[in-house]
Amino acid sequence: xxxxxxxGGTSVGNSERIQNVAKRIxxxxxxxxxxVVVLSAMGKMTDVLIDQAKELNPNPxxxxxxxxxxxxxxxxxxxxxxxxxxxxxxxxxxxxxxxPMETTKVYGNARLKKIxxxxxxxxxxxxxxxxxxxxxxxxxxxxxxxxxRGGSDTTAVALAAALHADACEIYTDVDGVxxxxxxxxxxxxxxxxxxxxxxxxxxxxxxxxxHNRSVEMAKKYGxxxxxxxxxxxxxxxxxxxxxxVERMLISGVALDKNVARISVMGLKDEPGIAFKLFDCLAxxxxxxxxxxxxxxxxxxxxxxxxxxxxEADNAVKTIHANKARITLQDITVxxxxxxxxxxxxxxxxxxxxxxxxxxxxxNVGVNINMISTSEIRVTVIVDEGKAEKAMNAVHxxxxxxx
Amino acid sequence: xxxxxxxGGTSVGNSERIQNVAKRIxxxxxxxxxxVVVLSAMGKMTDVLIDQAKELNPNPxxxxxxxxxxxxxxxxxxxxxxxxxxxxxxxxxxxxxxxPMETTKVYGNARLKKIxxxxxxxxxxxxxxxxxxxxxxxxxxxxxxxxxRGGSDTTAVALAAALHADACEIYTDVDGVxxxxxxxxxxxxxxxxxxxxxxxxxxxxxxxxxHNRSVEMAKKYGxxxxxxxxxxxxxxxxxxxxxxVERMLISGVALDKNVARISVMGLKDEPGIAFKLFDCLAxxxxxxxxxxxxxxxxxxxxxxxxxxxxEADNAVKTIHANKARITLQDITVxxxxxxxxxxxxxxxxxxxxxxxxxxxxxNVGVNINMISTSEIRVTVIVDEGKAEKAMNAVHxxxxxxx
Numbered sequence: 001x002x003x004x005x006x007x008g009g010t011s012v013g014n015s016e017r018i019q020n021v022a023k024r025i026x027x028x029x030x031x032x033x034x035x036v037v038v039l040s041a042m043g044k045m046t047d048v049l050i051d052q053a054k055e056l057n058p059n060p061x062x063x064x065x066x067x068x069x070x071x072x073x074x075x076x077x078x079x080x081x082x083x084x085x086x087x088x089x090x091x092x093x094x095x096x097x098x099x100p101m102e103t104t105k106v107y108g109n110a111r112l113k114k115i116x117x118x119x120x121x122x123x124x125x126x127x128x129x130x131x132x133x134x135x136x137x138x139x140x141x142x143x144x145x146x147x148x149r150g151g152s153d154t155t156a157v158a159l160a161a162a163l164h165a166d167a168c169e170i171y172t173d174v175d176g177v178x179x180x181x182x183x184x185x186x187x188x189x190x191x192x193x194x195x196x197x198x199x200x201x202x203x204x205x206x207x208x209x210x211h212n213r214s215v216e217m218a219k220k221y222g223x224x225x226x227x228x229x230x231x232x233x234x235x236x237x238x239x240x241x242x243x244x245v246e247r248m249l250i251s252g253v254a255l256d257k258n259v260a261r262i263s264v265m266g267l268k269d270e271p272g273i274a275f276k277l278f279d280c281l282a283x284x285x286x287x288x289x290x291x292x293x294x295x296x297x298x299x300x301x302x303x304x305x306x307x308x309x310x311e312a313d314n315a316v317k318t319i320h321a322n323k324a325r326i327t328l329q330d331i332t333v334x335x336x337x338x339x340x341x342x343x344x345x346x347x348x349x350x351x352x353x354x355x356x357x358x359x360x361x362x363n364v365g366v367n368i369n370m371i372s373t374s375e376i377r378v379t380v381i382v383d384e385g386k387a388e389k390a391m392n393a394v395h396x397x398x399x400x401x402x
Numbered sequence: 403x404x405x406x407x408x409x410g411g412t413s414v415g416n417s418e419r420i421q422n423v424a425k426r427i428x429x430x431x432x433x434x435x436x437x438v439v440v441l442s443a444m445g446k447m448t449d450v451l452i453d454q455a456k457e458l459n460p461n462p463x464x465x466x467x468x469x470x471x472x473x474x475x476x477x478x479x480x481x482x483x484x485x486x487x488x489x490x491x492x493x494x495x496x497x498x499x500x501x502p503m504e505t506t507k508v509y510g511n512a513r514l515k516k517i518x519x520x521x522x523x524x525x526x527x528x529x530x531x532x533x534x535x536x537x538x539x540x541x542x543x544x545x546x547x548x549x550x551r552g553g554s555d556t557t558a559v560a561l562a563a564a565l566h567a568d569a570c571e572i573y574t575d576v577d578g579v580x581x582x583x584x585x586x587x588x589x590x591x592x593x594x595x596x597x598x599x600x601x602x603x604x605x606x607x608x609x610x611x612x613h614n615r616s617v618e619m620a621k622k623y624g625x626x627x628x629x630x631x632x633x634x635x636x637x638x639x640x641x642x643x644x645x646x647v648e649r650m651l652i653s654g655v656a657l658d659k660n661v662a663r664i665s666v667m668g669l670k671d672e673p674g675i676a677f678k679l680f681d682c683l684a685x686x687x688x689x690x691x692x693x694x695x696x697x698x699x700x701x702x703x704x705x706x707x708x709x710x711x712x713e714a715d716n717a718v719k720t721i722h723a724n725k726a727r728i729t730l731q732d733i734t735v736x737x738x739x740x741x742x743x744x745x746x747x748x749x750x751x752x753x754x755x756x757x758x759x760x761x762x763x764x765n766v767g768v769n770i771n772m773i774s775t776s777e778i779r780v781t782v783i784v785d786e787g788k789a790e791k792a793m794n795a796v797h798x799x800x801x802x803x804x
Contacts, residue, residue, distance in 0.1 A: 015457040049477075055417040056481055057488040064487070067495050068480035071473035075451075078470035079458055085466070086459035093469050097499040098544050119544070142500050142521070 001166040002124070003028060006038040006134065006156035010173055011230040012076050013043030015083075021171075021230065022083040025129055029089055034124045036163065038134040038156040039080060041072025062107035063143060066136075070096065070144045073133035073152075080131050091129040094119065096136040096144065101155070103137030103145045110137055110145035112154065115162040132159060150211020157214045161221035168223050170210060171230035176237030177202065177209050179400035180253040184391050187401030191251060192235070193243040196225075198251045201343040201377045215239065243345075249353060250344030253394050255387055259289070259339045260312035261369065263304040264319060266296055266329025273326070277303060280322040286311050290339070290372040290379060300329065304370060306381060309335055337369060338387035341379040342394060354378045360397035366390045403568040404526070405430060408440040408536065408558035412575055413632040414478050415445030417485075423573075423632065424485040427531055431491055436526045438565065440536040440558040441482060443474025464509035465545060468538075472498065472546045475535035475554075482533050493531040496521065498538040498546065503557070505539030505547045512539055512547035514556065517564040534561060552613020559616045563623035570625050572612060573632035578639030579604065579611050581802035582655040586793050589803030593653060594637070595645040598627075600653045603745040603779045617641065645747075651755060652746030655796050657789055661691070661741045662714035663771065665706040666721060668698055668731025675728070679705060682724040688713050692741070692774040692781060702731065706772060708783060711737055739771060740789035743781040744796060756780045762799035768792045 005025065012018050028035050049068050053060045060068075077093035084091035098119060103110035123130045134152025137145045147154055153170055160168035177199065180188040194202075196219035203212040209227055218225045218239060228236025267273050274293065281288055289306045296302040307315050312333050319331060347353040354371075357378050361368060366389060370381040382390050395401060407427065414420050430437050451470050455462045462470075479495035486493035500521060505512035525532045536554025539547045549556055555572055562570035579601065582590040596604075598621035602614050611629055620627045620641060630638025669675050676695065683690055691708040698704040709717050714735050721733060749755040756773075759780050763770060768791060772783040784792050797803060 015454070018458060052417070052477075052481060053484055056420060057484040060484040061487050064480045064483040064495060067483070067497075068477060071476050071480075074473050074476075075454075075470060078466045078473075079454060081466040081469070082455055082459040082462040085463050093466060095469075 002034040002036070002163055004036045004038065004156050004160040004163070004165045004168045005171065006152055006169065007040070007171045007230055008152065008173075009040040009043045009046070011171055012039055012080065015079075018076075018079055018083050022080060022087060022089070024230075025080075025084060026087055026089045029129055035129045036120060036124070036159060036165070037077075037080065037129060037131045038152055038159060039073060039076040039131060040134050040152040041069070042076055042079075045072040045075065066107045066144045066146045069146050070133070070136045073135055077131040077133050081129075084129055084131075089129055090127060091131055092123050093131045093133075094123075095133045096138045099132060101137040103139050103147070105139040105141065105143075105145070107143075107145055109148035110139060112137060112147065112158045115158055117162050120159075120163065147213075150213055153211050153214035154217060157217045157221075157223050157225065160223045160225075161217065165223070167226060168218070169226045169228060169236070170214075171228060172209060173229065173231065174209060174227075175229045175232070175234045176227050178252065180391055180395050181255060184255065184388050185253070185395045185401075186392075188395065189401050190234075191237050193238045193240060194251050195243055195345045196239055196241060197376055198343050198345055199239050201341065201374070202252055202254050249346045249350055250342045250398050250400070251346075252343055253391055253398075253400065254341045254343060255391055256339040256341075257384065257387070258309050259306050259337050259381065260309045261304060261306050261334045261337045261381060262312060262315055262319075263302060263332045263334075264326075264328050265302045265331070266300045267303060268327045269295075269299050269301045273301070274303060276322070276326055277319070278305075280318055280326070281307075281315055284314065284318040286315050286318065290370055290381060292370050292372075306337070306339065306370070336384045337381050338384045339379060339381055340387060340390050340394065341377055342398070343377050345376050347378075348375050356397055357394055360393045361390055364389050364393040366393070403433075404436040404438070404565055406438045406440065406558050406562040406565070406567045406570045407573065408554055408571065409442070409573045409632055410554065410575075411442040411445045411448070413573055414441055414482065420478075420481055420485050424482060424489060424491070426632075427482075427486060428489055428491045431531055437531045438522060438526070438561060438567070439479075439482065439531060439533045440554055440561060441475060441478040441533060442536050442554040443471070444478055447474040447477065468509045468546045468548045471548050472535070472538045475537055479533040479535050486531055486533075491531055492529060493533055494525050495533045495535075496525075497535045498540045501534060503539040505541050505549070507541040507543065507545075507547070509545075509547055511550035512541060514539060514549065514560045517560055519564050522561075522565065549615075552615055555613050555616035556619060559619045559623075559625050559627065562625045562627075563619065567625070569628060570620070571628045571630060571638070572616075573630060574611060575631065575633065576611060576629075577631045577634070577636045578629050579641075580654065582793055582797050583657060586657065586790050587655070587797045587803075588794075590797065591803050592636075593639050595640045595642060596653050597645055597747045598641055598643060599778055600745050600747055601641050603743065603776070604654055604656050651748045651752055652744045652800050652802070653748075654745055655793055655800075655802065656743045656745060657793055658741040658743075659786065659789070660711050661708050661739050661783065662711045662735060662737045663706060663708050663739045663783060664714060664717055664721075664736075665704060665734045666728075666730050667704045667733070668702045669705060670729045671697075671701050671703045675703070676705060678724070678728050679721070682720055682728070683709075683717060686716065686720040688717050688720065692772055692783060694772050694774075708739070708741065708772070738786045739783050740786045741781055741783055742789060742792050742796065743779055744800070745779050747778050749780075750777050758799055759796055762795045763792055766791050766795040768795070
């Protein structure tokens with residue numbers, strides 16, 4: 001078996017933790033498996049590097065930031081190879097130049113294009129554990145790039161795909177994917193399995209265990225992904241195209257607090273007005289999430305949508321700047337809303353899931369601001385003070401804790 | 403003009419120092435010159451990395467140590483590029499993969515084989531200051547290597563040679579090359595010029611301003627080398643094939659305290675005995691310096707030689723282990739000796755230089771243990787307590803302070 005294991009910055013944050021991870025790797029190696037390990041930079045390293053950079057330049061060139069950042073993972077992989085050597089496991093560390101990990105050219109947020117497998121295969125054949133720097137790549141100019149948020153997960157999944165690995169294990173500080181955030185919902189339960197699509201919706205909606213880029217890639221290449229804890233031996237959650245356990249109606253309830261609702265009122269009721277509104281936001285690089293359109297007074301219409309909280313002011317400014325083109329009457333902003341979503345591949349064949357959610361919210365007196373649905377998801381916007389109560393009510397209604 | 407400037411770890415030890423170096427680089431750039439900068443790792447970085455490694459593995463694999471060490475220079479060059487950007491100077495950092503810097507395969511002590519100049523030339527043409535990682539290279543396995551002691555100086559000289567630079571400036575914490583160590587000899591004087599050969603002998607003999615590998619390379623490729631201070635604007639010392647100032651009889655007096663004297667007595671007086679002795683030392687990787695052979699008693703002979711102090715015990719052990727082959731009667735070790743040398747291309751055409759040195763030592767009552775000479779050098783071994791007195795006497799005898 002060929003297994004790719006990814007450990008994050010916390011898991012390699014100091015010598016003791018590196019040694020613990022080394023022991024886990026050794027155990028896998030001793031089973032006779034080929035092991036490829038992907039590591040992030042040590043816990044605080046990235047912050048240290050950012051501080052060093054900012055001391056010299058408040059706005060450092062992105063190309064040089066990537067040149068600086070990439071030393072973090074190289075440090076982790078070299079130290080891990082030494083820790084493995086110390087317990088008698090042959091290992092070799094490789095950086096993005098050595099693999100190589102080819103990416104698009106953009107610094108700070110590149111995408112993987114092609115992964116060379118020759119060197120890794122060669123090292124695996126000589127019975128070495130291969131330890132690869134996550135998060136980093138090399139672009140066509142032969143410059144270092146970094147992959148942006150969740151980058152090391154993406155590296156691991158891409159490597160697993162390129163090497164046709166039998167499994168890709170993402171080690172985090174949680175046990176796996178839960179039916180809801182256990183800090184909010186007491187009886188939240190760890191899922192044994194979940195589909196890529198469900199996970200994608202959960203990731204997008206704020207469950208935050210895996211970055212959606214890595215899940216998208218796992219889905220695209222059919223990489224069998226496992227999310228598990230680096231702190232204990234618990235089994236974790238398996239991500240697949242189709243779950244093999246009996247399908248539950250819904251898999252989980254996700255909460256996203258980073259939401260603001262913007263209502264644009266009194267828009268002219270004529271073709272192209274929605275296009276004009278969202279075009280100006282897109283040009284300002286503002287991501288719009290849930291959108292609702294309703295009939296306003298006197299032949300006008302209102303459009304309400306949500307954006308990330310820290311983009312709300314910018315969105316309002318952008319719309320005002322385009323007032324002449326958009327012809328609106330008023331804008332209101334509400335930063336005190338949360339987004340709650342239920343996700344489940346099972347709901348495609350089960351009508352009434354949305355109604356059941358709304359009923360649960362009604363029963364505990366939670367007012368729904370906005371509703372948005374997809375094939376495997378129902379999302380509602382509620383007042384932020386009601387979010388926890390709403391989460392628990394929905395979790396109970398679908399008996400997710402049982 | 404194309405100028406290569408090398409700054410050591412102390413010169414880039416913190417943000418303030420990096421900014422100071424950036425200002426010096428900016429001044430050169432603003433003269434309209436092409437500037438290539440070679441940097442070492444920040445002052446304490448290497449020690450930090452060694453500590454991290456030793457915590458995990460008391461005897462870390464050399465390949466992985468190089469993988470770890472090389473992040474040090476990459477950090478320096480990225481930060482320097484940011485510091486230059488902050489003061490409006492376009493700059494780009496390059497590591498050993500990007501240049502590329504091809505080396506022999508040995509980890510921890512590789513030699514440069516070939517330097518690619520295409521990328522550097524391209525960046526210089528687009529009017530950027532190019533900042534290159536010193537000390538590191540890439541071998542034929544596409545693995546990082548490091549160049550060993552004095553490695554960054556060697557990188558700078560090799561780059562200057564490959565780029566046919568008009569000058570190669572090595573910035574250190576001293577003003578240049580002195581007639582003697584100013585801490586020992588009060589009236590030691592900075593030399594304006596010195597020949598490569600003289601510098602080679604001085605470097606080998608413990609003057610320690612430049613590592614001899616870099617001087618050898620400068621001589622081989624005729625690279626005009628300047629040693630100067632990173633702390634002030636003083637002119638420094640120029641290294642050349644032939645000095646243009648009127649040649650002095652000798653250029654300097656060097657002291658080497660890292661010396662132990664070993665005497666092997668009662669060797670059979672037959673052909674091949676010296677070969678057998680030094681062959682076993684060479685096989686144990688022990689460097690032998692001054693060698694003296696004398697007639698012993700009863701048709702035997704004695705051989706006395708010097709080694710570095712920390713290799714003395716190993717040398718004695720090695721000889722004992724080869725006793726059967728070498729047929730000796732006794733070994734004595736003296737770790738309390740120092741080596742004093744005078745160096746000067748001028749002495750080739752001036753007989754009596756050695757005699758003058760011996761006279762100076764006799765005048766202050768310093769006994770000479772061993773003598774060794776080359777065309778441009780006279781070396782004596784003296785008791786370590788007498789070294790300072792001897793240095794000053796010789797320095798005065800040749801009027802080096804005037």
